Amino acid sequence: MAMSRARPELDGDLVARLRAAGCVFAEDEARLLGQATSDSALRAVLVARRLAGEPLEHVLGWVAFGGRRLMVEPGVFVPRRRTEFLADQARALVRDGAVVVDLCCGSGAVAAAAADAARVRLYAADIDPVAVACARRNLAGTGAVVAEGDLDAPLPRSLRRRVDVLVANVPYVPSGAVASMPPEAREHEPRGTLDGGADGLDMVRRLVGAAPRWLASGGSVLFEIGADQAASAAEAVRCAGLVPQVRHCDEREATVVVGTTTD
Template identity: 60%
Template sequence: MSVSASPWPTSVIVTRLRTAGCVFAEDEAELLVAAAASPAELAVMVDRRVAGLPLEHVLGWAQFRGLRIVVDPGVFVPRRRTEFLVDQAVTLARPGAVVVDLCCGSGALGAALVAAVDKVEVYAADIDPAAVRCARRNIAADRVFEGDLFAPLPATLRGRIDVLVANTPYVPTDELQLLPSEARIHEPRVALDGGADGLDVQRRVTAAAPDWLAPGGRLLVETSERQAPQAVEVFRRAGLIPRVVESEEWYATVVIGTRPTGRNEF
């Protein structure tokens, strides 16, 4: 519901947003006006955005692969480039597939797969309690688990996962300071910090993945173009058959690892 009367002309909102550094000030103003239930609420929302809160946290949702994903304050905001990872997963997940969204954050990847693949069986997990609470509003609550990587997942999933998507943190610790202030200040460090080379969490996921994947199952992770060769070696050492897919449009790089079926696939 949009407000019936704005406390300021839209042009004033746009100017305030642009002065605060919002590149897409006109679009953001339109979204804020449409989302506010009253002039007073709009004033608060604009003030929060001008103060540096991510737009998605102000609105309470993020646009992701055609869906509105609930995103609570303090929860990692799903990036549009990660839609490319989901696109790859959709091509691999047959109807009825068992899918796990690890390091799920808001659960955006799992929710997108539920929407895209018929009768897919999606589970999700994250170590951040705030993220888990949020994900339970985007995915079936009884299939979202709180804990470290695979630890909280039902043991019955071991060896049965067809598609495992893991949007692990991959920013090297020393480069966190280079991130936009919206991410540095308002998103949890655990969702950003990938360790010295950015691949610490990915190594842990990849090392354990073969025990959880079904024969022929796939692990998909997002990484940077610079990190991809090292990520490929991590996959190989874990016994997965790796390949890299890239999108110039999204400036996205995804490494896909397949668990061998027992045949000579290397």
């Protein structure tokens, strides 16, 4: 409150400008931008970037996720609130000593949540070097091995049949729907983090096809998906020889599919 009295222009003019630019939570954004720096010139630059449509998280350099403040930067996918449900499902599966792998890890948000839940052996991978660098910073101190490469390609062969939890926030937006996404996503996040192919399930099929060679007995693979894609995604899990479960969270408007080994 004291900060708002010290810079009243952020409560009025800035809120109005943000609202005019299409920011739904203009008051919250004005507060966060006002708190980001005491340097008025730098604050003006941050505000201009946001008004130009850059994601707020890229402007601030961080995102709140699962009780953590994680670093993000331009070019890195911003983890959504709905993905906290995926992180919660992963956390529920991990135990001390578990081997956890986060593929398509982006900023490392889901891996960080798993590391908070238990003392785990953690591996993460992403094809984008910018995301890999970001994940390494967010996972510093966890002992995580963060590698660059396509899906599971960079994982060490020694992990085969030893992974307890394999989680991936794969892209699942159908190609034809990307153009209708909010501009801050389609213009500022890599298309490869959004576009899941014609039906949105290209990476899902690759993930569940690869999962059996990594999962330990009783291990699980889990991923986020659209509610209308859940039945098709569950069938892909079943075809890979895994037992599927579909889980929904109405509060976060989130859907997660879990596939578990039968041996």
